[in-house]
Amino acid sequence: MRIATWNVNSVRVRLVQLLEWLARAAPDIVCLQETKCEDARFPRAELEAAGYRCAFAGERAYNGVAILAREDPADIQEGIGGFADGQKRVLAASVAGARVVCVYCPNGQAVGSDKYRYKLAWYAALKDHLAAELARHRALVVAGDFNVAPEDRDVHDPAAREGEIHCSAPERAAWRALLALGLEDAFRLFPQPEKSYTWWDYRAGALRRNAGLRIDHILLSAPLARRCTACSIDLAPRKLARPSDHAPVLADLAAA
DNA sequence: ATGGCTACGATCCGTAGA
Numbered sequence: 001m002r003i004a005t006w007n008v009n010s011v012r013v014r015l016v017q018l019l020e021w022l023a024r025a026a027p028d029i030v031c032l033q034e035t036k037c038e039d040a041r042f043p044r045a046e047l048e049a050a051g052y053r054c055a056f057a058g059e060r061a062y063n064g065v066a067i068l069a070r071e072d073p074a075d076i077q078e079g080i081g082g083f084a085d086g087q088k089r090v091l092a093a094s095v096a097g098a099r100v101v102c103v104y105c106p107n108g109q110a111v112g113s114d115k116y117r118y119k120l121a122w123y124a125a126l127k128d129h130l131a132a133e134l135a136r137h138r139a140l141v142v143a144g145d146f147n148v149a150p151e152d153r154d155v156h157d158p159a160a161r162e163g164e165i166h167c168s169a170p171e172r173a174a175w176r177a178l179l180a181l182g183l184e185d186a187f188r189l190f191p192q193p194e195k196s197y198t199w200w201d202y203r204a205g206a207l208r209r210n211a212g213l214r215i216d217h218i219l220l221s222a223p224l225a226r227r228c229t230a231c232s233i234d235l236a237p238r239k240l241a242r243p244s245d246h247a248p249v250l251a252d253l254a255a256a
Numbered sequence: 257a258t259g260g261c262t263a264c265g266a267t268c269c270g271t272a273g274a
Contacts, residue, residue: 009273012262034273036263062272063265107274147274166274199274203260207269213274245262 001098001253002027005216006237007104007199007246009247011035011066014244015043019050019235020234025250029095030101031143037065040072043067057088065091065102065144073100081132083125084095086182090126092133097256099137099226101130103144111168124172140221142183145246147215148175150185154214156197166213181222183219185253186231199246209240218251227253 004027008014011032035042035058044055047068055073058064064090067073073093080090087103103126106118106238134140148171152158161167179185182188187196197212206212221226239245 004261012264034263096259106259107272109272201260201274202262204257205260215274 002250003029003141003218004248005031005218005249006248007033007216007244008144009034009244012037012043012059015046016105017237017240022050023181027232031064031069031102033104033145035066036061037064043203053093055093057091059088059135063088063104065089065104067091067100067102071095080129081127081178092151098141099133101142103142105145105147107147109166111165120170120174127177130178134221138221138223141224142219145216148172149213149215150175166215182222184225186218186220186228189225189228190231196233199250216246216249218249224253229254
């Protein structure tokens with residue numbers, strides 16, 4: 001079973017690239033972030049025609065999350081319990097014996113800003129939410145855009161980024177608090193190329209210079225981590241015309 | 257290099273992303 005996450009930066013603008021990638025990469029479960037469209041405008045028909053059932057929670061212009069699967073996602077839950085601020089950032093569903101949580105974590109803008117404080121409060125609420133999910137579901141996947149580069153090796157220029165947004169110690173501590181629940185970073189279960197990133201700025205030739213960050217992740221609970229046979233970043237969609245600024249991440253699981 | 261690019265919803269510029 002192949003599980004993927006991709007911040008598409010507008011699901012309607014990226015629909016052609018998304019359909020091409022689904023056909024080529026053939027993931028069984030896909031978590032999408034920054035769909036940026038209200039539910040009534042979600043391209044459900046096109047994705048169903050491509051063989052994917054859809055669960056989605058969106059809003060106009062910002063945020064928005066979706067889960068695509070070969071079968072109907074069940075027990076769909078939107079949001080984080082006790083953190084009802086209306087931003088569409090979390091969607092959970094049960095698929096193929098696993099509980100899948102799709103997350104679009106706040107950006108935080110700048111260390112010390114209101115949005116940074118929001119990010120840290122949101123992460124604390126996410127941790128509690130995932131603790132409750134783990135108590136109910138042994139097979140848990142948390143996939144999405146976490147907007148945290150966990151370690152210096154996940155950053156193109158760590159010295160320039162030290163203490164800055166996505167790399168600050170409180171953000172990294174919030175990330176490690178998720179791992180401490182009993183989740184594994186699927187990408188780091190395996191040897192990986194140096195300078196592996198999932199996001200590159202659109203500007204200043206960042207992709208050409210590989211000036212990126214690894215901020216999109218797939219977390220697996222222990223029973224799923226034991227089944228994981230591979231995890232990789234798919235650079236191809238980032239190199240297409242009119243790309244998202246993020247690349248997809250894929251994880252393969254052996255049969256239970 | 258404090259810009260540079262892209263999407264959005266509003267107009268032809270501001271907000272946000274990371």
